[in-house]
Amino acid sequence: MRLIAAIAFKKGVPPLVIQLFSKSLEAACKRTHSRGRHEQRLLHTSPDKLKAEEQDELKVWLAQDPHPERLYNALQHMRTVYAAHTEESGKEALQQWIAEHLTSPTAAIRSIAKTVVQWRESIQNYFSFRVTNAPIEGTHNKVEVIKRRAYGYRNIERFKIRIRLECKPAM
Structure with missing residues (x-):
């Protein structure tokens, strides 16, 4: 869990x-x-x-x-x-x-x-x-969606790059 x-x-x-x-x-x-x-x-x-x-x-x-x-x-x-x-x-x-x-x-x-x-x-x-874990939960959800969409990356570095692109911090 x-x-x-x-x-x-x-x-x-x-x-x-x-x-x-x-x-x-x-x-x-x-x-x-x-x-x-x-x-x-x-x-x-x-x-x-x-x-x-x-x-x-x-x-x-x-x-x-x-x-x-x-x-x-x-x-x-x-x-x-x-x-x-x-x-x-x-x-x-x-x-x-x-x-x-x-x-x-x-x-x-x-x-x-x-x-x-x-x-x-x-x-x-x-x-x-007054602390929240909502941003971490949101990032975790995005990573899970990336994994589902990708059907597995053969190159782990490209997977990391995709995560960094989609989960970059809000400005």
Whole structure:
């Protein structure tokens, strides 16, 4: 298993938690026969970044089934946890999130809450240091895509050059 350290995605929620919510929301969308990418975008976008008509559309869609609505609300609650400005308030908000969602009627949320409990110490480190591993995760993803696209390089030096070209640091 690959080591996922931390802690948090730059804008608020750790990659591990986001992945868990993404998979759960995707499964819920498939079960309710959603219209696809549009709903996925609405579900994953912070409500304050949605237009008024998109917010209304999301409310109508979520009202049809309580399962995705609970997932969505748990994700938004997690976003408020990571918006905490101080170490103490962040740790308190995380504990409150765990207590509220550990006994959720939705199995996916309970599973995510159990994972958050396991990663609690690493997640709490975010509130102390505000450090993220998102850039490393992004670079790792790019290298994996290069490997898949290449079907293996015979010359390792050319493989290294390709990685350096595509993963050069942002200016």
